[in-house]
Amino acid sequence: MMFGDQLQKGTALVVGASQGIGLEFVKQLLKDDRIEQVFATYRNSKSATDLFAFEDNAKLRCLQAEATREADIAQVAADIAAQRESLHLMVNCVGVLHHGELQPEKSLRQIEAERLLNYFQINSIPTVLLAKQLQPLLKKSDRSVFATISAKIGSIEDNRLGGWYGYRASKAALNMFLKNIAIEYSRKNPQTTVVALHPGTTNTRLSKPFQRNVPPEKLFPVERTVTQLLDIIDRLTERDNGSFFSWDGSRLPW
Numbered sequence: 571m572m573f574g575d576q577l578q579k580g581t582a583l584v585v586g587a588s589q590g591i592g593l594e595f596v597k598q599l600l601k602d603d604r605i606e607q608v609f610a611t612y613r614n615s616k617s618a619t620d621l622f623a624f625e626d627n628a629k630l631r632c633l634q635a636e637a638t639r640e641a642d643i644a645q646v647a648a649d650i651a652a653q654r655e656s657l658h659l660m661v662n663c664v665g666v667l668h669h670g671e672l673q674p675e676k677s678l679r680q681i682e683a684e685r686l687l688n689y690f691q692i693n694s695i696p697t698v699l700l701a702k703q704l705q706p707l708l709k710k711s712d713r714s715v716f717a718t719i720s721a722k723i724g725s726i727e728d729n730r731l732g733g734w735y736g737y738r739a740s741k742a743a744l745n746m747f748l749k750n751i752a753i754e755y756s757r758k759n760p761q762t763t764v765v766a767l768h769p770g771t772t773n774t775r776l777s778k779p780f781q782r783n784v785p786p787e788k789l790f791p792v793e794r795t796v797t798q799l800l801d802i803i804d805r806l807t808e809r810d811n812g813s814f815f816s817w818d819g820s821r822l823p824w
């Protein structure tokens with residue numbers, strides 16, 4: 571049976587919901603009649619004003635969390651557990667490609683250990699903390715989905731161009747975490763389907779500096795990206811546990 575068929579009175583959590591793909595997930599889930607409650611995390615009130623604009627919607631609960639900190643993730647799990655019996659859908663949209671001094675490396679000359687660590691801290695580690703802290707809540711629902719927005723560029727097999735060391739490697743590490751989580755959950759949380767999702771190049775802050783050579787038809791508005799990803803999520807079955815999906819529903823090599 572497909573996941574979407576069982577979403578009546580569902581509870582969803584969107585991590586990294588202040589802007590971009592995460593914010594659009596919140597918008598579309600708020601409109602979805604099957605979902606009764608949407609929890610949305612942000613780390614900084616200053617960059618979350620677009621999210622706060624939806625706070626008068628009774629379905630939405632905004633929670634502050636720095637996704638790299640386990641104590642914050644544990645608090646998110648506790649806040650959800652205080653209000654809901656279980657969690658049906660978790661989508662982690664936290665990610666960084668560039669930020670101030672942090673820029674994707676074109677060659678080995680630009681490698682710096684601190685910056686590499688920063689990529690791993692933000693792009694890889696939050697997902698495994700979420701898997702640890704949300705396991706009991708995901709287990710309490712008949713069917714649940716644990717998804718993280720990864721990137722095709724993190725596929726080792728698909729890497730033909732090189733470059734962007736930190737971003738690529740942190741997404742490859744994220745992918746390995748997801749595969750591992752899928753294996754452990756298949757034994758302990760068999761009702762949870764764990765997936766990595768590639769959104770396609772999407773018009774957000776993250777892709778802005780790199781859009782020049784992207785043909786317009788390959789640069790998706792966030793609305794299209796999230797509609798496509800929610801469609802994939804809806805159609806997931808237990809057999810998809812541990813898969814890496816592209817925006818068009820095709821499977822990507824890890």
Ligand SMILES: NC(=O)c1ccc[n+]([C@@H]2O[C@H](COP(=O)([O-])OP(=O)(O)OC[C@H]3O[C@@H](n4cnc5c(N)ncnc54)[C@H](OP(=O)(O)O)[C@@H]3O)[C@@H](O)[C@H]2O)c1
Pocket residue numbers: 586587588589590591592612613614617618635636637638663664665666667692719720721722768769770771772773774775776777
């Ligand atoms: N856009 C694309 O073309 C594209 C392509 C492939 C994959 N992706 C992936 O899609 C995901 C979403 O990216 P996006 O395009 O929506 O980018 P975005 O608009 O820059 O949004 C990134 C989100 O991550 C949050 N974030 C960053 N560091 C955080 C931290 N330490 N703790 C908590 N939240 C943190 C940001 O919060 P603040 O607002 O506070 O900074 C923001 O909500 C990322 O994983 C990205 O790698 C995007």
